[in-house]
Amino acid sequence: MQRLNKPDLSSARKRTKNQVNTIEYENFKNIKDIGKDKSYIIQTHGCQANEADTEVIRGLLEDQGFTPVSVLEEADLVVINTCAIRENAENKVFGELGRLKSFKRLNPNLIIAIAGCMPQEEAVVEKIMKKYSHVDIVFGTHNVNKFIEYLDYVIREKKQLIEVYSNEGEIIEHLPQARENRFKAWVNIMFGCDEFCTYCIVPYTRGKERSRKKEYIIEEIKELIKDGYKEVTLLGQNVNSYGLDFVEEKYDFADLLEDLAKLDIPRIKFTTSHPKDFSDSLIDVIAKYPNIMPFIHLPVQSGSNNILKRMNRKYTKEEYLDLVNRIYNRIPHVSLTTDIIVGFPGESETDFEETLDLVRKSRFEGAYTFIYSPRKGTPAATYKETVDPQVAKQRLYKLNDLINEGFLAGNKRFEKQVVKVLVEGYSKTNKGVLSGYTENNKLVNFSGPESLIGNIVDIYIEKAKTWSLDGKVVQ
Numbered sequence: 001m002q003r004l005n006k007p008d009l010s011s012a013r014k015r016t017k018n019q020v021n022t023i024e025y026e027n028f029k030n031i032k033d034i035g036k037d038k039s040y041i042i043q044t045h046g047c048q049a050n051e052a053d054t055e056v057i058r059g060l061l062e063d064q065g066f067t068p069v070s071v072l073e074e075a076d077l078v079v080i081n082t083c084a085i086r087e088n089a090e091n092k093v094f095g096e097l098g099r100l101k102s103f104k105r106l107n108p109n110l111i112i113a114i115a116g117c118m119p120q121e122e123a124v125v126e127k128i129m130k131k132y133s134h135v136d137i138v139f140g141t142h143n144v145n146k147f148i149e150y151l152d153y154v155i156r157e158k159k160q161l162i163e164v165y166s167n168e169g170e171i172i173e174h175l176p177q178a179r180e181n182r183f184k185a186w187v188n189i190m191f192g193c194d195e196f197c198t199y200c201i202v203p204y205t206r207g208k209e210r211s212r213k214k215e216y217i218i219e220e221i222k223e224l225i226k227d228g229y230k231e232v233t234l235l236g237q238n239v240n241s242y243g244l245d246f247v248e249e250k251y252d253f254a255d256l257l258e259d260l261a262k263l264d265i266p267r268i269k270f271t272t273s274h275p276k277d278f279s280d281s282l283i284d285v286i287a288k289y290p291n292i293m294p295f296i297h298l299p300v301q302s303g304s305n306n307i308l309k310r311m312n313r314k315y316t317k318e319e320y321l322d323l324v325n326r327i328y329n330r331i332p333h334v335s336l337t338t339d340i341i342v343g344f345p346g347e348s349e350t351d352f353e354e355t356l357d358l359v360r361k362s363r364f365e366g367a368y369t370f371i372y373s374p375r376k377g378t379p380a381a382t383y384k385e386t387v388d389p390q391v392a393k394q395r396l397y398k399l400n401d402l403i404n405e406g407f408l409a410g411n412k413r414f415e416k417q418v419v420k421v422l423v424e425g426y427s428k429t430n431k432g433v434l435s436g437y438t439e440n441n442k443l444v445n446f447s448g449p450e451s452l453i454g455n456i457v458d459i460y461i462e463k464a465k466t467w468s469l470d471g472k473v474v475q
């Protein structure tokens, strides 16, 4: 092995007060066309932050002449963009790495690269070094911009390269991007997370919270409008704390959202909101502009004050319910969804009942629900009062039944109504049927001509099902 730079989680915990600098991306002047006549495939795990990073990786590769393929057998390069949020997410990747070993035996020139959040954990890097020596390149979330340099090295030297930084560098603007979708775009407005919820690995894998300057965000969205994009989703682990890291300027998420709503983009979405920073001025801006979608993903995690405290979520059940009510009062047609963890250490039956109670009162129209998974290096991983896995499973099933009722009720309220749908293409499960999402983020299936793809179309909803709506085009 030639190049080795391992991360460590205790350095990754460190936070500095200063505002992070912004620099422009510099092309690799002396590396050209290393992907000529070569093909690549990327697998993306995890959240939208990874989806957005994958588009940068694709951009970097395509600038070098690599062409995308859809099956592994045809690829000269495979990149796995990984997620570290729960153990099963990691196990999937290790399973895939095992499978790739036999591929590499058949094709020794195959280059395997691991990117994303898993390499930010030292234990993962150790495991790759010991057990998966067929992996050629390991890099993390803080050095995606250097991927081409690493590839060039591995192609020339034919040696393994492991290069992971524990901490973030500057914000890099104007990185190349090859976007997956022609109508909907991810737009990062900030990176990292400073919340340190006690169960969560993200503040370690993504570094300190840092906001992009508004000029760059506005410029990016103006370009997207020119290219015919209809929808942008603003991304951050906690978008509500956008701008709080600016030293000189006072400019927060409500200000940004308002400036963006004045642009000629039909749909603006954002994710994820932390309940503690959700201001009334933000609610007002969402209520005021019709191009800000009435859809808010507001992870609550638990309904028990005892557990919320141990999770370091910085709000109580009562404060959360008060926020939900303020949102419903100002934006009555809004759809709320959430994330919930069951089986957090110390969660009693009464704590769980509090969660069910909160779910009933919040009228969620969907949720991602998880069984707590200990992440090495986080405080909760050392908590002793673990919940029996069988009990946690039963709680998850019970919670999911309740969530599904809310899902159906949320869909039912659109029956016999006309909704606006951004048509994405033919449905994956039913060829010949078009599908797309409404302003409230409801999936709609309907039949219609191909020419509707990429347009926002009025659809009359005939039937609501638990996971989707069936409708027809309004003539």
Ligand code: SAH
Binding pocket: 047, 085, 086, 199, 200, 201, 202, 236, 237, 238, 272, 273, 274, 299, 301, 339, 340, 341, 370, 371, 372, 373, 374, 375
């Ligand atoms: N920044 C976002 C998303 C974080 S990850 C937010 O704060 O909401 C997405 C979800 O994964 C979290 O909301 C949480 O519900 C879940 N999650 C995070 N760490 C977890 C863990 N250790 N075990 C189980 N679920 C976890």
Ligand code: SF4
Binding pocket: 193, 194, 195, 196, 197, 200, 201, 202, 203, 237, 238, 274
């Ligand atoms: Fe994780 Fe909490 Fe940050 Fe979300 S806000 S990424 S759950 S630490």
Ligand code: F3S
Binding pocket: 045, 046, 047, 048, 049, 050, 082, 083, 084, 085, 116, 117, 201, 202, 205, 206
């Ligand atoms: Fe996973 Fe990293 Fe996102 S851990 S959820 S891909 S920030």
